[in-house]
Amino acid sequence: MSLLLEPGNLDGLVILMVAIMFGPAMVLAIIGALVFKKYRKAAKVLFILAVVYVIISLGICGALMAG
Numbered sequence: 739m740s741l742l743l744e745p746g747n748l749d750g751l752v753i754l755m756v757a758i759m760f761g762p763a764m765v766l767a768i769i770g771a772l773v774f775k776k777y778r779k780a781a782k783v784l785f786i787l788a789v790v791y792v793i794i795s796l797g798i799c800g801a802l803m804a805g
Contacts, residue, residue, distance in 0.1 A: 755802070759795040763788040 770784030 759800075760792065763791045763795070766791065 766784050766788035770781040770788065773784070774781040
């Protein structure tokens, strides 16, 4: 029972927050790079979405991590 009350290691939480911040943006960028030759317009939209996602997630998750 005392294990539940002691402060633990929060490395997993930080890794999860970083994965939420950059994971979907990296997936969008990879998909955009794969379809760039055939569908240039769609690839540009995916790149823009990736950048917007990173900007928003850095603001939200960064504020949560900063306290």
